[in-house]
Ligand SMILES: Cc1cc2nc3c(=O)[nH]c(=O)nc-3n(C[C@H](O)[C@H](O)[C@H](O)COP(=O)(O)OP(=O)(O)OC[C@H]3O[C@@H](n4cnc5c(N)ncnc54)[C@H](O)[C@@H]3O)c2cc1C
Ligand SMILES: Cc1cc2nc3c(=O)[nH]c(=O)nc-3n(C[C@H](O)[C@H](O)[C@H](O)COP(=O)(O)O)c2cc1C
């Protein structure tokens with residue numbers, strides 16, 4: 001059996017050679033910067049969050065390490081979709097891996113404009129609608145928190161976009177059920193659960209918050225149990241695939257995420273810590289499947305849910 | 313594809329200069345691209361999840377056998393753990409990262425290092441000493457830095473030392489040289505060290521050409537390859553990544569007042 005027979009999964013119309021996707025915002029958008037051999041087993045790559053107009057991102061400190069975690073306040077720095085399509089995309093489109101456009105917006109009409117621009121470039125693949133960025137004022141994660149506006153914006157996007165739509169949900173909500181159901185009802189092809197958790201760091205030497213925007217997004221292994229819970233909950237209420245994201249750093253955490261119900265996995269911070277992590281996880285999952293006589297990674301999806309009433 | 317990769321290395325030697333300052337010689341276990349002056353590596357000596365990320369360091373020297381020397385000041389959790397590394401221990405590195413200093417256009421190269429900022433300056437010295445006159449200027453706080461200042465890293469180098477308390481070399485900072493008119497037209501300046509010292513290099517602009525002052529900057533990093541946009545500094549052209557567009561910048565392009 002080939003690598004993709006064993007590890008391949010499909011999410012909507014997209015066939016992935018492995019269930020491991022590079023999460024938005026951590027990987028260079030210039031393929032000439034990629035260390036060799038790192039993306040060979042990657043299922044897909046999400047672009048940096050793209051907005052309609054260019055954004056300079058946040059001032060001051062942008063990264064702060066916490067025990068087993070990372071707070072970031074990048075603030076969606078990006079060249080704007082138009083420039084991205086003209087420059088980075090020209091190199092990325094032949095990178096040998098499907099590209100998912102992560103789109104972020106402040107006002108509702110901006111998402112319209114982003115989708116129009118993307119269609120006019122000839123791209124008709126998958127978009128990941130980012131309604132969960134915690135590091136910008138207005139828009140960002142406010143979309144996922146207000147269910148009425150989430151519904152309105154996703155319905156309009158669905159009517160416009162012929163390709164697949166993934167919705168990247170926010171963990172910073174009272175519960176994930178509502179936004180997951182809204183996304184499914186609006187015709188999303190998959191949901192990504194989830195983005196970073198809103199956190200705070202205090203610089204005790206300066207006696208003030210570390211970040212200019214005070215709060216920042218927490219990622220990395222520290223949030224793994226939280227994202228596992230959200231994926232478990234979301235897969236209880238929707239039928240569309242749920243892509244698990246948050247805290248994956250090794251084979252065990254990746255297997256756990258699949259067994260909790262995720263059909264695929266996104267990795268962000270884990271890759272910052274170890275460029276080999278995706279190769280290691282793919283090898284580790286294959287090894288686990290062989291040991292446990294499992295033929296396809298799809299059989300792992302939600303396994304813990306099926307088994308949880310079995311004693312022993 | 314880029315030349316940067318994650319690789320393992322063995323600690324060959326650790327030399328302590330004080331409680332807070334040591335040098336680590338590591339030998340990569342595989343062939344890596346040799347760094348250029350100004351480039352740096354990310355390093356960690358732990359396997360677990362806390363600390364989570366690599367720490368950036370600029371090599372002082374690259375030896376013929378492929379080993380690299382790093383000069384490390386203990387400032388927090390990561391550098392404390394690295395200090396406890398024994399000879400023979402395995403460490404992980406990522407690199408070589410970043411751009412490098414362009415070949416000098418001046419007639420003489422003045423390399424200024426503030427404290428551990430001297431590391432990439434020694435590296436540059438070795439690279440250029442046969443090509444043009446090079447002078448190394450080291451600024452240190454003073455007490456506690458004696459063993460380091462007398463170490464054989466600096467033997468046979470044209471070195472001048474300044475200390476804040478006057479206990480080592482001349483009293484003052486490397487910037488004293490500008491006040492005394494010891495640096496002038498035709499000199500090119502490369503510097504690395506505390507941000508205050510780098511910013512103050514602006515006072516040299518009357519003496520040397522503005523576009524012949526380069527600085528190597530520091531920022532918190534996660535990826536080291538230009539992906540996460542966590543390490544940006546403000547420049548005239550907007551935010552730029554220290555790990556990929558830098559760490560070497562022209563002095564005049566940095567927006568010092570926003571730093
Ligand atoms: C390009 C470059 C070259 C460097 N070269 C050297 C060198 O040759 N010798 C040397 O002693 N130091 C060097 N530094 C600084 C060194 O990286 C920090 O002192 C180190 O990361 C501190 O880690 P820590 O865990 O001990 O400190 P902590 O304060 O506990 O670190 C917490 C977090 O902040 C980051 N951080 C803290 N201080 C700095 C800093 N000054 N720069 C970047 N990140 C920081 C850490 O990496 C870590 O992610 C360099 C930094 C850069 C960016
Ligand atoms: C430095 C950094 C930048 C990020 N930028 C984006 C972004 O532009 N858009 C987005 O949807 N998520 C962004 N994220 C969130 C990640 O894609 C991911 O959802 C989150 O970090 C949790 O996964 P992890 O624990 O594997 O990192 C960013 C995360 C980090 C650490």
Ligand code: FES
Pocket residue numbers: 532533534535536537538539540541542543544553554555556
């Ligand atoms: S450390 Fe990630 S862009 Fe510089």
